[in-house]
Amino acid sequence: xxxxSAVERPDARILHGSPDVGREEDSRRHLEAVxxxxxxxxxxxxxxxxxxxxxxxxxxxxxxxxxxxxxxxxYRIGGLQDTKTSLQREYQAVSEDxxxxxxxxNLAANANALGMVSNGTPVYLRLSDGAVLGSxxxxxxxxxxxxxxxxxxxxxxxxxxxxxxxxxxNVAGALPSTSGSAAKTAxxxxxxxxxxxxxxVALDGALPAPTTH
Amino acid sequence: MAVxxxxxxxxxxxxxxxxxxxVGVLVVKLVDIQVVHASELDAQxxxxxxxxxxxxxxxxxIVDANGTVLADSVLRYDVNVSPVDANKFExxxxxxxxxTVTRTQAAAEIGAATGQGTAAILAIITGALKDDPxxxxxxxxxxxxxxxxxxxxxxxxxxxxFASHPARTYPDGAVAGNIVGFVxxxxxxxxxxxxxxxxxxxxxxxxxxxxxxxxxxxxxxxxVVTKKAKDGGTVMTTLxxxxxxxxxxxxxxxxxxxxxxxxxxxxxxxxGNIKVAAQYPSVDPNDVGATSADSRGAMMFSxxxxxxxxxxxxxxxxxxDKGLATPETRVLAPYEFKSGNGADLxxxxxxxxxxxxxxxxxxxxxxTGMSILGSKLDDQTRYDYMKxxxxxxxxxxxxxxxxxxxxxxxSKWDDQTKYATMFGQGVSATQAQMVDAYLTLANGGVRIxxxxxxxxxxxxxxVTDVPSHKGTRVVSKQSADTVLDMLESVVTTGEVSKQLQIxxxxxxxxxxTAQEPDGNGGYKPYYYxxxxxxxxxxxxxxxxxxxxxxxTTITSSAAAAPLFKTIMSQVLKNYRVKPSTSPPSDLPPFY
Numbered sequence: 001x002x003x004x005s006a007v008e009r010p011d012a013r014i015l016h017g018s019p020d021v022g023r024e025e026d027s028r029r030h031l032e033a034v035x036x037x038x039x040x041x042x043x044x045x046x047x048x049x050x051x052x053x054x055x056x057x058x059x060x061x062x063x064x065x066x067x068x069x070x071x072x073x074x075y076r077i078g079g080l081q082d083t084k085t086s087l088q089r090e091y092q093a094v095s096e097d098x099x100x101x102x103x104x105x106n107l108a109a110n111a112n113a114l115g116m117v118s119n120g121t122p123v124y125l126r127l128s129d130g131a132v133l134g135s136x137x138x139x140x141x142x143x144x145x146x147x148x149x150x151x152x153x154x155x156x157x158x159x160x161x162x163x164x165x166x167x168x169x170n171v172a173g174a175l176p177s178t179s180g181s182a183a184k185t186a187x188x189x190x191x192x193x194x195x196x197x198x199x200x201v202a203l204d205g206a207l208p209a210p211t212t213h
Numbered sequence: 214m215a216v217x218x219x220x221x222x223x224x225x226x227x228x229x230x231x232x233x234x235x236v237g238v239l240v241v242k243l244v245d246i247q248v249v250h251a252s253e254l255d256a257q258x259x260x261x262x263x264x265x266x267x268x269x270x271x272x273x274x275i276v277d278a279n280g281t282v283l284a285d286s287v288l289r290y291d292v293n294v295s296p297v298d299a300n301k302f303e304x305x306x307x308x309x310x311x312x313t314v315t316r317t318q319a320a321a322e323i324g325a326a327t328g329q330g331t332a333a334i335l336a337i338i339t340g341a342l343k344d345d346p347x348x349x350x351x352x353x354x355x356x357x358x359x360x361x362x363x364x365x366x367x368x369x370x371x372x373x374x375f376a377s378h379p380a381r382t383y384p385d386g387a388v389a390g391n392i393v394g395f396v397x398x399x400x401x402x403x404x405x406x407x408x409x410x411x412x413x414x415x416x417x418x419x420x421x422x423x424x425x426x427x428x429x430x431x432x433x434x435x436x437v438v439t440k441k442a443k444d445g446g447t448v449m450t451t452l453x454x455x456x457x458x459x460x461x462x463x464x465x466x467x468x469x470x471x472x473x474x475x476x477x478x479x480x481x482x483x484x485g486n487i488k489v490a491a492q493y494p495s496v497d498p499n500d501v502g503a504t505s506a507d508s509r510g511a512m513m514f515s516x517x518x519x520x521x522x523x524x525x526x527x528x529x530x531x532x533x534d535k536g537l538a539t540p541e542t543r544v545l546a547p548y549e550f551k552s553g554n555g556a557d558l559x560x561x562x563x564x565x566x567x568x569x570x571x572x573x574x575x576x577x578x579x580x581t582g583m584s585i586l587g588s589k590l591d592d593q594t595r596y597d598y599m600k601x602x603x604x605x606x607x608x609x610x611x612x613x614x615x616x617x618x619x620x621x622x623x624s625k626w627d628d629q630t631k632y633a634t635m636f637g638q639g640v641s642a643t644q645a646q647m648v649d650a651y652l653t654l655a656n657g658g659v660r661i662x663x664x665x666x667x668x669x670x671x672x673x674x675x676v677t678d679v680p681s682h683k684g685t686r687v688v689s690k691q692s693a694d695t696v697l698d699m700l701e702s703v704v705t706t707g708e709v710s711k712q713l714q715i716x717x718x719x720x721x722x723x724x725x726t727a728q729e730p731d732g733n734g735g736y737k738p739y740y741y742x743x744x745x746x747x748x749x750x751x752x753x754x755x756x757x758x759x760x761x762x763x764x765t766t767i768t769s770s771a772a773a774a775p776l777f778k779t780i781m782s783q784v785l786k787n788y789r790v791k792p793s794t795s796p797p798s799d800l801p802p803f804y
Binding site: 070071073074075077078089090092093096099100102103104105108121124133134135146147148150152153154155156157158159 | 281288358383384429432462497792
């Protein structure tokens with residue numbers, strides 16, 4: 001098709017004798033001139049071919065590696081998301097426990113179980129001048145617990161089956177007892193580290209205070 | 214030839230124009246698809262190609278003034294089986310060996326984890342198969358918590374599957390349960406703050422889609438969030454959960470001991486913040502069914518009572534504010550008083566004529582004395598004052614089922630009502646309204662709207678819906694302070710003074726023993742007793758209201774007095790209120 005038009009066109013241009021014709025002829029000649037050059041270039045040069053093939057190969061390999069990496073990542077993301085879900089679940093379960101254990105009902109019941117009584121005569125220490133406001137009186141065992149004799153009367157269905165501190169066998173076993181020998185062992189660093197994981201640190205006499213020199 | 218050329222040119226021009234127009238239209242469409250609606254279409258495509266999953270926007274918490282969680286959102290799991298597949302299967306046990314598990318064995322494991330027992334699980338499976346031999350769905354148990362879910366999940370039973378759904382939990386149980394309210398099993402709020410603050414609490418679920426591989430792993434870069442999830446806000450209440458528990462505990466001890474029907478304790482600070490809104494019986498939102506339906510609301514907002522003598526303080530404040538009386542104004546109070554226009558009223562117990570001052574009228578709680586002194590005020594003035602004190606008015610708190618009480622317009626008062634309203638009969642008010650009225654007296658005569666919710670903390674930390682604490686003046690500061698001074702006589706020398714005194718603190722209190730309508734035109738046989746008080750008088754900080762409904766063992770206000778003292782002591786202790794430094798007012802009750 002193009003060959004036909006290439007044959008026809010020159011005649012028309014010659015007839016018209018327009019200046020364009022010369023240029024078009026030039027360009028055509030130019031095109032013709034290129035062909036042999038390309039032919040010359042097409043002579044195999046193994047180095048270039050080798051480089052090209054190597055590059056193509058390199059690209060293919062890189063792409064493969066990348067996609068392997070990406071799909072590896074996808075599995076890793078999937079795995080981590082599963083871990084996240086299960087950690088969230090654990091977090092939820094643990095904070096649910098904390099919240100229900102810190103409910104006033106549970107605290108009061110445990111205070112009762114530990115034999116704590118409430119002191120009905122509050123006394124205040126005014127920090128500005130050290131004045132004692134109110135008349136201090138020790139709480140007597142007969143003063144009664146915070147819930148009175150009847151125990152907790154404010155229902156909380158979440159506490160069903162939650163044992164009191166005094167009933168928890170494993171915690172009681174792990175708790176360092178307040179007797180002298182146990183307190184001493186708790187004071188050694190190794191025992192401290194061992195006990196800190198599962199049981200509260202024993203309070204030996206006074207309130208804990210930072211040691212300063 | 215020239216004509217042909219022209220028409221050719223024209224035709225060419227038309228063709229070019231048409232082509233350009235066509236190209237233009239296509240370009241516009243292209244830009245529309247690739248730029249303008251690109252994200253939208255992308256999302257649609259993603260949804261069409263991938264799996265769409267909801268992203269849950271969790272419902273917000275309800276917390277007390279100290280941040281203690283009163284209501285929280287958690288995930289619960291429904292456990293289902295596919296009965297048709299419930300046969301023996303193989304799994305790898307802890308030792309790494311493959312073992313065969315029979316249906317009975319699996320049922321035993323499930324039953325042990327859920328606490329239902331083997332037989333119940335097998336019954337569910339066989340029952341479902343009896344109804345439909347091809348059944349793929351039978352519910353084992355609904356809403357199990359995470360530890361149970363974990364146990365079941367570890368069993369690795371191929372025909373056991375789970376569906377998670379959000380649920381509500383109330384860690385403090387019945388503490389403020391009637392205020393917090395609860396949501397139904399369908400997740401719809403049904404009562405209390407859960408209902409009234411739903412707009413703050415509700416989260417909005419979002420949606421995302423992704424393409425996944427054969428083993429359900431999301432392909433990288435295919436996750437598209439088509440709709441963002443929005444977590445609900447946190448409702449911050451003004452309540453103090455520890456004090457609330459203490460009050461409920463005390464009520465639960467006192468009310469049954471008195472053979473009473475119900476009890477209420479309300480504590481508010483001077484800014485109008487409700488610190489305690491306790492009642493007995495109370496509802497545990499974790500187990501709503503355990504409480505009868507009529508004890509599930511919040512009485513202090515929903516149920517108006519004729520307040521009785523605690524109302525006399527308001528009438529006294531009106532008299533002082535209008536300059537019609539002083540604490541020393543004298544009145545000879547008889548046992549029975551007849552107005553001559555039909556009103557006939559008398560005091561609680563028979564007595565000879567008493568020579569009382571206005572202070573004495575409050576101290577002795579004399580209905581006749583209050584009627585004689587109160588008649589100095591005209592009806593419309595008293596009505597206007599009552600409205601300003603908030604009686605018969607909306608408290609401004611948004612709470613489901615709230616009542617405004619009944620204060621009839623003056624035109625509907627008969628002669629008995631005219632006098633009865635001076636001492637709190639013939640008018641009804643909720644406890645919230647009465648506490649607000651006493652707050653006005655404690656606050657130097659300025660009524661501050663009560664607050665139960667101090668704001669909604671959005672997920673991004675901003676606090677919205679902060680209520681106004683703007684007050685309106687009802688009576689002069691002088692009048693309000695004087696009423697407190699007069700009420701102090703109830704605690705220093707009144708009939709139940711011994712049961713009200715707290716060493717070190719000046720306290721003003723007023724007792725009430727109200728008759729309540731029985732619904733048939735008469736009054737109930739037992740009384741609605743109450744004590745309302747303010748402490749300390751020299752620097753008022755807290756208003757405490759104690760009400761007990763229809764006690765049968767002690768029928769007078771002495772039934773409520775010990776509880777008032779217990780609660781007030783705890784409030785003063787809890788908030789480290791400094792003891793009073795000035796001596797009691799000592800206004801003369803008699804002349």
